[in-house]
Structures are given as C-alpha cells and as structure tokens.
Amino acid sequence: MKRYMIIGCGARSYMYLKAITTTFSRQAELVALCDLNPHRLSLAQEAVRRATGVGADEAIPGGGPADFEDLIRKCSVDTVIVTTMDRTHDEYIVRAMEAGCDVIVEKPLTVDARRLARIEEVRQRTGRSIRVTFNYRYAPRNSVIRELLQVRRAIGAIKSVHFEWLLDTVHGADYFRRWHRDKKNSGGLLVHKATHHFDLMNWWLADQPETVYASGALVYYGRENAEARGITRFPDRGTGADPADHYTLDLSRDNELKQMYLEAEKYDGYRRDEHVFGHYISIEDDLSVLVRYRGGTRMTYHLTAYSPWEGFRIAFNGDAGRLEYTVVEKTTVSGSDDDRGRSDAAADEGPLEEVTIRLLPLSGKVEEITPPGTNEIGHGGGDRRMLQDIFDPNREEDPLGRAADHTAGIYSIAVGIAGNMSLAREVPVAISEVVGR
Ligand SMILES: NC(=O)c1ccc[n+]([C@@H]2O[C@H](COP(=O)([O-])OP(=O)(O)OC[C@H]3O[C@@H](n4cnc5c(N)ncnc54)[C@H](O)[C@@H]3O)[C@@H](O)[C@H]2O)c1
Incomplete structure (x- = not known):
C-alpha cells in the first residue's frame, strides 16, 4: 500500500484527503500532512481523524515547511501530493524528489521557465516520477x-x-x-x-x-478600471463590507471559508477576500x-x-x-x-x-x-475518475491516454x-x- 503525504492543506487538498481516507483507504494510506499555516494544518488533521475514526489523541503527523524532510523520513512517505500555492510547487517537487519520493502535483506544474528548468534537472538526476493531475x-x-x-x-x-x-x-x-x-x-x-x-x-x-x-x-x-466605470466605493476587503455588492466575499458568512481562511489569517496574513476592484x-x-x-x-x-x-x-x-x-x-x-x-x-x-x-x-x-x-x-465527473486512476491499482484501462x-x-x-x-x-x-x- 502506497504511503502519501499532502503538502498544502487548503481547499483543493480535501479532494485527495477524502479520497485516500475513504474511497481508497484499502489501496492508499495518508501518513502525514504539511502546511505553512498551523490552523489549516490542524483542520486537515481533524478531518483525517473524523474520516478514519481514530481517537482524539492519535492525530496524523503534521508539520510546517521546515519539517518536510523529517516527515518524509519518519513516516516512510512514498509519494508527496503538492497542493500549495502555484509559486511554491517547484520547491516541494524538488525537495520531495531529493528525499526519494515520487510526486503528484496539482496544475500548474510551475509558473515560469526558471522553475521548470530546476524541476527537470532534479527529475532527470533522481529518476523520480512527476504526475500532474489534469482532471x-x-x-x-x-x-x-x-x-x-x-x-x-x-x-x-x-x-x-x-x-x-x-x-x-x-x-x-x-x-x-x-x-x-x-x-x-x-x-x-x-x-x-x-x-x-x-x-x-x-x-x-x-x-x-x-x-x-x-x-x-x-x-x-482592478481599481483604475472600476473608477473609469464610475465606481466610487472601494471596501478594503469583503468581510464586513456591504453584502449587496455582488463582488463582495464575506468570509464570516460562510462556515467553510470562515474556518479555513478567516480564522487562519492571524498566522500568515493570507487574506482570501480582497476586493476585486482594489489595487495591486x-x-x-x-x-x-x-x-x-x-x-x-x-x-x-x-x-x-x-x-x-x-x-x-x-x-x-x-x-x-x-x-x-x-x-x-x-x-x-x-x-x-x-x-x-x-x-x-x-x-x-x-x-x-x-x-x-x-x-x-x-x-x-x-x-x-x-x-x-x-x-x-467535480469538473464534469473528471475528479472522481482521475482519483480512481491515481489510487486504485485495479483501475480501468486507459486507451485514451488520460494520465x-x-x-x-x-x-x-x-x-x-x-x-x-x-x-x-x-x-x-x-x-x-x-x-x-
Ligand atoms: N485541478 C483543479 O481543478 C484545481 C482546482 C483548485 C485548485 N487547484 C490547484 O490546487 C492548488 C491549491 O489551491 P487551493 O485553492 O487549495 O489554494 P488555497 O489557498 O486554499 O490553499 C493553499 C494552501 O497552501 C498553503 N501554502 C502556501 N504557501 C505555502 C508554502 N510555502 N509552504 C507550505 N504550504 C503553503 C497555504 O497555507 C494553504 O493551506 C493550486 O496549485 C491550484 O492551482 C486545482
């Protein structure tokens, strides 16, 4: 049974977390979690505990970026699933391959030519495999x-x-x-x-x-385009702003967004609800x-x-x-x-x-x-079929070459x-x- 670690415990990671701990729990094992943000990490640890039914004191091992290699070694990870922000994919792909793991990475593989060259160099040198999940x-x-x-x-x-x-x-x-x-x-x-x-x-x-x-x-x-259309009110962020504004996303009004992002803000300053007519x-x-x-x-x-x-x-x-x-x-x-x-x-x-x-x-x-x-x-039924193709060793044949x-x-x-x-x-x-x- 293959042993997986997820790095990046945001919204997208839950597709993999749920698949491994429920549908494919006989074929795959989630053995570690990693995230920069301790709050999102503990939410994911709690989700694994609920899905697997283990006791409150038996949390799945987890840590931050500095613990990445230690977790791989201590938990004997075979494959790392990378679901962090795109700019950081290359860092974790490279570190995982250097530590002897294969990689499954969310799209996009990376964001620029310099990072791409680094990934290719390490892939060729280590001989590890990289799979991009094009659902x-x-x-x-x-x-x-x-x-x-x-x-x-x-x-x-x-x-x-x-x-x-x-x-x-x-x-x-x-x-x-x-x-x-x-x-x-x-x-x-x-x-x-x-x-x-x-x-x-x-x-x-x-x-x-x-x-x-x-x-x-x-x-x-963006601010300038909105101004040119005569818009004059620019809330700093969605949370607490006028709910009648179609573009406002108030994190406090949505349980999932509140838990995952609003309550996690104090650790890394990541704001999920900037206004779309803002600067920068x-x-x-x-x-x-x-x-x-x-x-x-x-x-x-x-x-x-x-x-x-x-x-x-x-x-x-x-x-x-x-x-x-x-x-x-x-x-x-x-x-x-x-x-x-x-x-x-x-x-x-x-x-x-x-x-x-x-x-x-x-x-x-x-x-x-x-x-x-x-x-x-799930993306026109693509997510479910792709998960089966990744995690089920008795997957159906793939004559169309979807992997x-x-x-x-x-x-x-x-x-x-x-x-x-x-x-x-x-x-x-x-x-x-x-x-x-
Ligand atoms: N295939 C699809 O249809 C699909 C859909 C949604 C997202 N995605 C991909 O999934 C990835 C994650 O997207 P999301 O919507 O879950 O984003 P998100 O912001 O909800 O989650 C990202 C997570 O990565 C963590 N993170 C950020 N920088 C980090 C770092 N340096 N080290 C460790 N952890 C770090 C954050 O704390 C957060 O928990 C992106 O690459 C995105 O392109 C793919």
Whole structure:
C-alpha cells in the first residue's frame, strides 16, 4: 500500500484527503500532512481523524515547511501530493524528489521557465516520477472529443481551432481576490487557469505547440478600471463590507471559508477576500493567444474573466468536417459551503452543466452527440475518475491516454509561460525557448 503525504492543506487538498481516507483507504494510506499555516494544518488533521475514526489523541503527523524532510523520513512517505500555492510547487517537487519520493502535483506544474528548468534537472538526476493531475481530461465529455478526433478521425486532419473560455463574476472573479491576483504567485491566468485548456488542446490534437503569440490586459477588475466605470466605493476587503455588492466575499458568512481562511489569517496574513476592484492586481482578465502546433494546426484562444456565464466554446476545423463543442457550467466559490456541500446536494440541483457536441461532416448529415455522465460533480465527473486512476491499482484501462506525465505538464504550462513572455516582448515566442528542447 502506497504511503502519501499532502503538502498544502487548503481547499483543493480535501479532494485527495477524502479520497485516500475513504474511497481508497484499502489501496492508499495518508501518513502525514504539511502546511505553512498551523490552523489549516490542524483542520486537515481533524478531518483525517473524523474520516478514519481514530481517537482524539492519535492525530496524523503534521508539520510546517521546515519539517518536510523529517516527515518524509519518519513516516516512510512514498509519494508527496503538492497542493500549495502555484509559486511554491517547484520547491516541494524538488525537495520531495531529493528525499526519494515520487510526486503528484496539482496544475500548474510551475509558473515560469526558471522553475521548470530546476524541476527537470532534479527529475532527470533522481529518476523520480512527476504526475500532474489534469482532471479535465477525465470528464467523459472531454474524453469523447479525444475519441472523435484521434480514434474516429471524424473530421480528418485538423487544420485550425477556435477556442473561447469564459469565467464568470462568481467563480472567475475569485482569482482576483486572493494569491492568484499577483502574477508572481500564479503566473497569471495564462498559466494558472489556461494550463487546463492548453493541456486539453495538446491532448485532443495529439500534438505539441511550437510558437505562441499573446496579447492581453487587465480591462475590467482592478481599481483604475472600476473608477473609469464610475465606481466610487472601494471596501478594503469583503468581510464586513456591504453584502449587496455582488463582488463582495464575506468570509464570516460562510462556515467553510470562515474556518479555513478567516480564522487562519492571524498566522500568515493570507487574506482570501480582497476586493476585486482594489489595487495591486498584476494579472490580466482578457487574453488573446495564437498558437501554432508542430503538425501545422493553428489555434486562436481567448480567455475572458468577467463574463455573464462560465464555460467554453470550441470549433475544430478539419479537412473532412467541423466539430463544435460547447459547455455551460454552474459555478460556486472555491472552498465555500456551496462548493463543499455540492456533492450531497448535486442530485437535487438539476443539470450542473449543459453540453452540446455537434459533428458537421463536409458531406453528410450533422450528428448530435450526447456524452455519458454529464451531470456529475467535480469538473464534469473528471475528479472522481482521475482519483480512481491515481489510487486504485485495479483501475480501468486507459486507451485514451488520460494520465498526464511530466511532459504533458511541461507542454501545457509552456504555452502559458511563452504567452507571458510574448505579452512582455510583444513578439511571438518559440516553445523551445521555454522547454529548452
Ligand atoms: N485541478 C483543479 O481543478 C484545481 C482546482 C483548485 C485548485 N487547484 C490547484 O490546487 C492548488 C491549491 O489551491 P487551493 O485553492 O487549495 O489554494 P488555497 O489557498 O486554499 O490553499 C493553499 C494552501 O497552501 C498553503 N501554502 C502556501 N504557501 C505555502 C508554502 N510555502 N509552504 C507550505 N504550504 C503553503 C497555504 O497555507 C494553504 O493551506 C493550486 O496549485 C491550484 O492551482 C486545482
């Protein structure tokens, strides 16, 4: 049975914590926890105690960053799961591999080319494995697209793609409230968010990106944009501010957010509820990207983070037809009561997303395709399937190649990192400059 440690006990870590201590408790063991913030660490320790039913005096071993190697050694950890803030992924990936562990890391693998080179050097030297958890690949609707394009070759050779991703002012606005809003922490949305989208596209096209040109700006969030629209009131933070303000997130009004973030603030000063119309936002909210792939396909991509609805629209143009794919998602604030309670309520909630897939051959009839399991929680059912693929040794076969290794992790962030370089230089950037090959 493999022994796991989680580093970073925030909202996302609970997916792994719950999976290992409940569904996969016969196949995997959670043996240690680590976080900079002692309050979030103890909340996670308590969650493990509740899930495993051990006594109050038998807390799972835990510690802070300085205890990382000690915990690995004392608890005989095989694999470290990294769910910290993006900027710190490289540090823990490297330290885990140096200490003899394999790594599972949340997307994005890391945020810039310098950190990527360091991870690669240590991976090659230590021979350890890195797996990036691209849950979106596992959503049945996304697997159907891979099957149509690569197995059925339904539209022939793919010549161009138009890809539009929309983030709304509930879930999307949240990136402008916390650590993500500082580009140093997240690499901006081209890295932090679009890594999912670029990974999907690399996988759907079964190809690698070659050059990237990007253009973008902060056009909606932030103080100056709000002022230009005539807004004159700027609360310091969401907690205690006017609840009628659609953009306010009051941590004290939500049990989960209050426990996990408000009560933990005094230890590290991490404020989860900055106002989206405040100062010091260094990420873009409107981005255009042009990507050329090695096989010749050209993709235009656009990300809008202030949209009335959340989801995406894609059109693939091939020499035998066109595939149109639209998903409209229902959103919540990450880590909130709504988000955490969703699994219980999902069955009564009605459709969690609307999916349309249309196959239009150049000659012949239009085909409407209904993918299975579109009403599952957790990123279109992707989270559940991915967890099974990670933790269950009797996992189902993976003929579509959904498991993403470090190379997939590299090529997905490479588009975002090259995009950031292109934004700064205002010229196209070769992917080889980012990945060094
Ligand atoms: N695949 C997905 O769909 C998905 C969804 C949500 C989040 N994520 C990823 O999960 C990761 C965590 O996101 P989150 O929403 O849980 O964030 P969060 O802010 O809720 O949690 C981050 C945790 O990391 C800890 N931390 C920060 N810096 C640290 C350091 N230097 N050393 C040790 N611990 C540190 C914080 O104290 C906090 O507990 C991010 O990389 C994010 O991209 C992925």
